[in-house]
Amino acid sequence: MVEEIDKQKVLIVTSVEAEKEAVLRGLGDTGDIEVHVVGVGVVTAAVNTAFLLASKKYDVVINMGIAGGFNGKANVETVVIADELVAADLGAESKDGFLSLDELKLGSVLIPVDDRLTTSIKKILVENGAEVATGAVLTLSTVTGTAETADRLQKRYPNAMAEAMEGYGVGVAAKQMNIPIMEIRTISNMVGPRDRSAWKIKEALVALERASAGLKEVFK
Numbered sequence: 001m002v003e004e005i006d007k008q009k010v011l012i013v014t015s016v017e018a019e020k021e022a023v024l025r026g027l028g029d030t031g032d033i034e035v036h037v038v039g040v041g042v043v044t045a046a047v048n049t050a051f052l053l054a055s056k057k058y059d060v061v062i063n064m065g066i067a068g069g070f071n072g073k074a075n076v077e078t079v080v081i082a083d084e085l086v087a088a089d090l091g092a093e094s095k096d097g098f099l100s101l102d103e104l105k106l107g108s109v110l111i112p113v114d115d116r117l118t119t120s121i122k123k124i125l126v127e128n129g130a131e132v133a134t135g136a137v138l139t140l141s142t143v144t145g146t147a148e149t150a151d152r153l154q155k156r157y158p159n160a161m162a163e164a165m166e167g168y169g170v171g172v173a174a175k176q177m178n179i180p181i182m183e184i185r186t187i188s189n190m191v192g193p194r195d196r197s198a199w200k201i202k203e204a205l206v207a208l209e210r211a212s213a214g215l216k217e218v219f220k
C-alpha cells in the first residue's frame with residue numbers, strides 16, 4: 001500500500017526544455033502539477049525557482065532531469081531519488097584537502113528532502129518496474145570529466161549516487177520558503193572521463209518520462 005498524499009500543488013523544475021517535455025509526456029494530464037524550465041547551473045536554477053515560489057503558493061518542489069551516475073551506484077536509465085541534496089564543491093581547498101561549508105562553520109552544504117514523499121514515490125516506481133537508487137545527489141558547477149575527480153567525490157561522499165548541476169540551488173530556494181524539496185534524476189552518463197558522445201540522453205529522457213508517470217500516481 002502506498003501512503004496517500006493529500007492533494008498538493010506541485011512545482012516541478014527542470015534545467016532544459018527537453019527534460020520538461022519528457023516530464024509532461026509522463027504526467028499526461030498535469031492536474032495540480034506545474035512544470036517549468038529554470039535553466040542550467042545552480043545560481044540560475046535557484047533564482048528562477050525563487051521567482052516561481054514567490055509568484056504563487058506551492059506545497060512541494062521537485063527538481064527533475066538527467067544526471068551523471070557514479071560507477072557501481074547508478075547506471076544509465078536508473079532513477080535516482082535523492083535522500084539529500086549536496087553542494088559538493090562549495091567550500092575551500094586546503095593543504096589537507098577540501099573543506100566544506102560545514103567544516104568552515106559558514107553554513108551547510110546539505111539540504112534534507114521530504115522523507116514521506118520520497119518513500120511513496122520510490123515504492124510506486126519500484127512497483128512499476130523501474131530500477132531505483134536512493135542516496136545523495138551532488139550539485140556541481142563543473143561536470144566531472146576525469147576519473148580522479150570522480151574518485152575524490154566518491155571518497156568525500158560515499159552515499160552519492162549521481163551528480164547534476166541544479167539540485168542544491170533549487171533546494172535553497174525551497175528551504176527559504178519552507179517548502180519541501182525532492183530531486184529525481186535519471187542517468188544519462190557515468191561520472192568520469194569526459195565522453196559526451198557516449199551520453200544516452202534519449203534513454204534517460206524515456207526513463208524520466210516513466211518516472212513522471214509514476215509521480216502522477218502519488219499526487220493524484
Ligand SMILES: O=C(O)c1cccc(C(=O)CC[C@H]2O[C@@H](n3cnc4c(=O)[nH]cnc43)[C@H](O)[C@@H]2O)c1
Nearest residue numbers: 015016018040066067068143144163164165166201
Ligand atoms: O542535447 C540534448 O538533447 C539534451 C537533452 C536533455 C538534456 C540535455 C543536457 O545537456 C542537460 C544538462 C543537465 O544535465 C545534468 N547532467 C547530466 N549529466 C551530468 C553530469 O555527468 N554531471 C553533471 N550534470 C549532469 C545537469 O544537471 C545539466 O543541467 C541535453
